[in-house]
Amino acid sequence: MKKFLAQAYIWLLLIILYAxxxxxxxxxxxEAKVLGNWTGFSLRLYGNLLSGGVSSALVRAIFNTLSIGxxxxxxxxxxxxxxxxxxxxxxxxxxxAITLLNDVPMLNPDIITGVSLFILFVAVGxxxxxxxxxLAHVAFCTPYVVLSVMxxxxxxxxxxxxxxxxxxxxxxxxxxxxxxxxxxxxxxSGFILAFTLSIDDFAVTLFTKGNQGLDTLSTYxxxxxxxGGLTPELRPLMTIIFLVVLLLxxxxxxxxAKGKPKKIQRI
Amino acid sequence: MRIxxxxxxxxxxxxxILFVALPLLLIALYAFQDRSGAFTLQNFVKFxxxxxxxxxxxxxxxxxxxxxxxxxxxxxxxxxxLANARLNRSAVTVILFILPMWxxxxxxxxxxxxLFDFMKLPLGEGALIFGMVYNFLPFMIYPIYxxxxxxxxxxxxxxxxxxxxxxxxxxxxxxxxxxxGVWSGILMVFMPTISTFAVAELITLNKVxxxxxxxxxxxxxxxxxxxxxxxxxxxxxxxxxxxxxxxxDKRADEKGGLI
Numbered sequence: 001m002k003k004f005l006a007q008a009y010i011w012l013l014l015i016i017l018y019a020x021x022x023x024x025x026x027x028x029x030x031e032a033k034v035l036g037n038w039t040g041f042s043l044r045l046y047g048n049l050l051s052g053g054v055s056s057a058l059v060r061a062i063f064n065t066l067s068i069g070x071x072x073x074x075x076x077x078x079x080x081x082x083x084x085x086x087x088x089x090x091x092x093x094x095x096x097a098i099t100l101l102n103d104v105p106m107l108n109p110d111i112i113t114g115v116s117l118f119i120l121f122v123a124v125g126x127x128x129x130x131x132x133x134x135l136a137h138v139a140f141c142t143p144y145v146v147l148s149v150m151x152x153x154x155x156x157x158x159x160x161x162x163x164x165x166x167x168x169x170x171x172x173x174x175x176x177x178x179x180x181x182x183x184x185x186x187x188x189s190g191f192i193l194a195f196t197l198s199i200d201d202f203a204v205t206l207f208t209k210g211n212q213g214l215d216t217l218s219t220y221x222x223x224x225x226x227x228g229g230l231t232p233e234l235r236p237l238m239t240i241i242f243l244v245v246l247l248l249x250x251x252x253x254x255x256x257a258k259g260k261p262k263k264i265q266r267i
Numbered sequence: 268m269r270i271x272x273x274x275x276x277x278x279x280x281x282x283x284i285l286f287v288a289l290p291l292l293l294i295a296l297y298a299f300q301d302r303s304g305a306f307t308l309q310n311f312v313k314f315x316x317x318x319x320x321x322x323x324x325x326x327x328x329x330x331x332x333x334x335x336x337x338x339x340x341x342x343x344x345x346x347x348x349l350a351n352a353r354l355n356r357s358a359v360t361v362i363l364f365i366l367p368m369w370x371x372x373x374x375x376x377x378x379x380x381x382l383f384d385f386m387k388l389p390l391g392e393g394a395l396i397f398g399m400v401y402n403f404l405p406f407m408i409y410p411i412y413x414x415x416x417x418x419x420x421x422x423x424x425x426x427x428x429x430x431x432x433x434x435x436x437x438x439x440x441x442x443x444x445x446x447x448g449v450w451s452g453i454l455m456v457f458m459p460t461i462s463t464f465a466v467a468e469l470i471t472l473n474k475v476x477x478x479x480x481x482x483x484x485x486x487x488x489x490x491x492x493x494x495x496x497x498x499x500x501x502x503x504x505x506x507x508x509x510x511x512x513x514x515x516d517k518r519a520d521e522k523g524g525l526i
Contacts (some may be wrong), residue, residue, distance in 0.1 A: 006354040020378035023385050035384040086276025091415045109462030111479050115498045137285040156490055170384030221373050225469050230380045238374050245369050
């Protein structure tokens, strides 16, 4: 009985949590303007995404989202990995200061990060657009890279790098042949995390995208929803986004489950 | 000569100063300046003399508190059941609760609009609170589930063996030990709720506004100094909440250690 009640509670919450997404998915297959009216099965809303006036702006927004995400992830992975090696070898007050500063973007609410970077770009007099958005994304993504690489450095034998140098490797060679191979898993998860955070971001992008008409998927959806609430064209778009996220998570989970003992695999 | 590897942190150190520390200092600087750059307290005086903004501020804190309390009320039992091996054996349900954390906030927000449209319910304050709880519930469940899941079950068993009733076991053992999770849950719900913007207007079709939107509107309309002052006020609230929960978290940790 107790188990039944517990399960009932869990599933009730899950139904409420997923009902809206299911509703959106179902009504993405009908043309009705008002959500809840069913005017017969139709793929026209999906078709509209691919053609007409909607498509070019939407395709550009998707392209921007992905390219900004990739650039931000590349830059923050490079910057963050080098920084992690440096911080790992630091001591005392300097290390404390940089670790503290590294925490700030993670603790700061998006809106504060957004406003503060907006004011910075205004104060410096930079025209805001693609580049400022990438810079802003690097700023809030890099701390996560640092945190992903750090544990790998701790697991590393510190003498291997010294040994490489003693055996005649240049610092560059030692980095490429000794350090990077050992911290690569941390760099990869940092890269994935940075990419995910970047494509998911809305607030920081909105503040730093300027007024030259640059849009990412988030700001595109925002602009569209501001005009007319949940417009019919958003229904197929949201359905696709949900399915892509679902697929990505399954892939990531399967990947990380590989090679782990069975017991952990379940979680 | 060998370059010291600690110097590798220098580029990032400079980057952090330029893109993290300096922008925050600029918020503080702009907040105490007028348009011409002269020192003034006018921005804060204006805030206290603008009933609309003051009201939005108080209202936002109310909404954030209500959201946090509701998330805790609904989330704790869920986390407890999920972590309880006798009541829940499936890992899938846990994943299903965590999954929405990965979906874009705007998409989740519009999902609330869809639900209310579908059920022909009015998009007002009720929808706003539902939407906030809907958005942030997973962020409450996850940390609490984590602490409960990692908790050593033998404490509860020992209490039971010593004759404690299930209710006593819960209030004296399980709940105190799960407090670190509760505090981080509160932090993970309260902070984003209070600083949220766009969510409220989208859910209520511009009928209700929260403080984040007030900041955004001012920045958008070129009132940078006033906007910076409002951002600084929010920053103070957030700093206070996070230190408070941090301390409670530490206290909870210490208490837990005593058992």
